Amino acid sequence: MNEVRVRRLDPAAITGIMSREVANFRTFWVSTTFSSVLEPVIYLLAFGLGLGATLVNRVDGISYVEFVGTGMVATAVIFASALPAMFGTFVKHRFQRTYDAILAAPVSVEELVTAEMLWIGLRAGFYGCFPIVVTMFFGLDPSPGMLLIPFFSFITALGFAAFGIAVAGSVDKIDQFNYVTTLVITPLFLVAGTFFPIDQLPQGVQAAAQLNPLHQLVVLVRHAAFGFVSTDLIRVAVLIGFMLVMWRLAVRQMTKTLID
Amino acid sequence: MAAIELKRVVKHFGAITAVDGLDLDVPAGICLGLLGPNGAGKSTTMRMLTGQAIADSGEIRVLGYELPGESKQARLRMGVTPQLDNLDIDVTVEDNLAVFARLYRVNDVPAAVDKALDLARLRERRTDAVDKLSGGMRRRLLLARGLVHDPQLVLLDEPTVGLDPQIRTQMWSLIDGLRTRGATILMSTHYIEEAERLADEVAVMAEGKVVARGKPADLIAEHAGQLTAEIYGPPDHLAQARAKAEASGLRVRPAGPAIAVVGAERATDGVVPDDALRRAASLEDVFVLLTGEEAE
Numbered sequence: 001m002n003e004v005r006v007r008r009l010d011p012a013a014i015t016g017i018m019s020r021e022v023a024n025f026r027t028f029w030v031s032t033t034f035s036s037v038l039e040p041v042i043y044l045l046a047f048g049l050g051l052g053a054t055l056v057n058r059v060d061g062i063s064y065v066e067f068v069g070t071g072m073v074a075t076a077v078i079f080a081s082a083l084p085a086m087f088g089t090f091v092k093h094r095f096q097r098t099y100d101a102i103l104a105a106p107v108s109v110e111e112l113v114t115a116e117m118l119w120i121g122l123r124a125g126f127y128g129c130f131p132i133v134v135t136m137f138f139g140l141d142p143s144p145g146m147l148l149i150p151f152f153s154f155i156t157a158l159g160f161a162a163f164g165i166a167v168a169g170s171v172d173k174i175d176q177f178n179y180v181t182t183l184v185i186t187p188l189f190l191v192a193g194t195f196f197p198i199d200q201l202p203q204g205v206q207a208a209a210q211l212n213p214l215h216q217l218v219v220l221v222r223h224a225a226f227g228f229v230s231t232d233l234i235r236v237a238v239l240i241g242f243m244l245v246m247w248r249l250a251v252r253q254m255t256k257t258l259i260d
Numbered sequence: 261m262a263a264i265e266l267k268r269v270v271k272h273f274g275a276i277t278a279v280d281g282l283d284l285d286v287p288a289g290i291c292l293g294l295l296g297p298n299g300a301g302k303s304t305t306m307r308m309l310t311g312q313a314i315a316d317s318g319e320i321r322v323l324g325y326e327l328p329g330e331s332k333q334a335r336l337r338m339g340v341t342p343q344l345d346n347l348d349i350d351v352t353v354e355d356n357l358a359v360f361a362r363l364y365r366v367n368d369v370p371a372a373v374d375k376a377l378d379l380a381r382l383r384e385r386r387t388d389a390v391d392k393l394s395g396g397m398r399r400r401l402l403l404a405r406g407l408v409h410d411p412q413l414v415l416l417d418e419p420t421v422g423l424d425p426q427i428r429t430q431m432w433s434l435i436d437g438l439r440t441r442g443a444t445i446l447m448s449t450h451y452i453e454e455a456e457r458l459a460d461e462v463a464v465m466a467e468g469k470v471v472a473r474g475k476p477a478d479l480i481a482e483h484a485g486q487l488t489a490e491i492y493g494p495p496d497h498l499a500q501a502r503a504k505a506e507a508s509g510l511r512v513r514p515a516g517p518a519i520a521v522v523g524a525e526r527a528t529d530g531v532v533p534d535d536a537l538r539r540a541a542s543l544e545d546v547f548v549l550l551t552g553e554e555a556e
Contacts, residue, residue, distance in 0.1 A: 023355040098348070106332040259311075
């Protein structure tokens with residue numbers, strides 16, 4: 001007889017759920033990795049080389065290719081975290097009934113959400129580094145600070161994974177994700193400072209951009225590549241705070257959805 | 261000690277009362293069939309036992325643990341087979357089992373997977389993706405997944421719903437094997453034959469509460485007597501026969517194209533027509549009399 005005592009946020013429950021994700025991921029990793037590698041290349045070719053060769057030469061003292069390439073980390077992170085979290089959570093809950101099976105085992109909603117966040121965070125953190133690798137082929141020089149980019153990507157991806165899970169726990173129909181992608185994800189992506197510096201925007205938008213976690217990630221990645229400043233610690237704290245708030249929100253929304 | 265104890269349990273969903281003052285205890289080592297029509301509260305009761313629904317009032321204890329506070333500890337010793345297939349279809353048979361062995365904190369995962377594969381008779385298909393399995397194999401895998409940790413208590417929620425008779429018989433054989441191993445089983449079903457074949461005791465649920473409880477033979481004797489007479493014929497003939505039987509104090513229920521006069525051994529001369537089909541009273545008679553629903 002198993003005499004194990006289960007506890008809150010039990011690592012066995014979390015790794016058990018993640019092992020399920022790994023088993024599933026093994027069946028579709030090729031297509032996911034293909035798009036995660038190719039997308040930044042396409043963006044770099046279109047914006048970095050296209051605009052860089054014709055309209056923009058240098059931005060904030062660096063080449064436009066490097067500007068876009070470093071900024072693309074944030075784009076890769078949000079698209080590899082928020083969207084899979086939204087759609088994946090909804091499908092597993094409503095269509096596959098996966099969560100009913102998992103919650104019948106000794107697993108809490110908090111552990112379920114945490115495990116899903118961690119898995120998506122790891123994946124998105126990894127894929128988030130691809131644009132940097134690709135940009136190196138276009139002339140970006142490696143630097144020691146870049147070793148922190150996976151960590152910055154990971155904590156940001158955790159926050160956006162939790163955001164996606166919270167959204168999935170709040171909508172009635174999958175079509176309602178359109179509102180979220182149009183009204184939240186696209187604006188966050190566009191005013192992150194990926195394709196143009198936000199200091200050219202109106203003051204109000206600049207202030208709002210400071211609240212955008214993606215903008216904080218973009219700045220951190222550029223500083224990792226070209227030199228940190230002391231205020232970067234505050235940016236890291238903002239990303240960790242965003243992740244914690246979203247985590248609790250996701251747990252709350254999914255508890256409402258999964259427990260009658 | 262009872263494996264499951266529910267006392268005065270109430271659960272509402274908005275204006276609907278799904279479970280209405282339910283009292284139910286399941287002694288360790290028996291198979292209790294929870295029989296009731298759709299909407300009787302069986303699935304809600306099952307969800308409350310796994311902590312996926314929280315009772316509005318009342319007390320629930322499972323394997324000595326108080327729910328919902330100690331639900332995770334109780335679930336460690338409990339296996340569940342859901343009504344709907346929720347296997348990971350792109351993943352292999354053995355990976356489906358291994359994930360749940362880990363979730364149930366099994367120490368030797370490979371050994372537990374092997375044992376479950378043997379139980380489901382799927383050892384030869386262990387590396388196949390689930391979507392390559394037949395419907396019967398998938399149901400066996402679903403059952404084995406809930407047993408991968410050798411649980412003390414097994415909850416089977418409509419384990420054979422929607423299955424064809426051949427696969428249903430295979431599932432009954434597996435469930436019967438569980439009984440002989442000494443596991444406590446709570447099995448919700450709306451199939452009368454399933455309850456009759458597998459359950460040591462049956463609790464009939466209607467409108468969120470247990471309306472009768474006992475061994476199938478005792479329930480039949482108490483509620484349906486010894487003989488049931490099925491009367492066939494045109495509607496006016498059936499209406500006359502029903503009126504005559506009810507006038508003499510017998511209970512009558514619909515039985516598809518016929519009517520069934522329950523307790524026909526007490527019928528006086530002429531109440532039951534000579535051409536009526538007389539048979540032993542059944543659990544189906546009890547079910548229909550108590551719930552007012554047609555049985556399946």
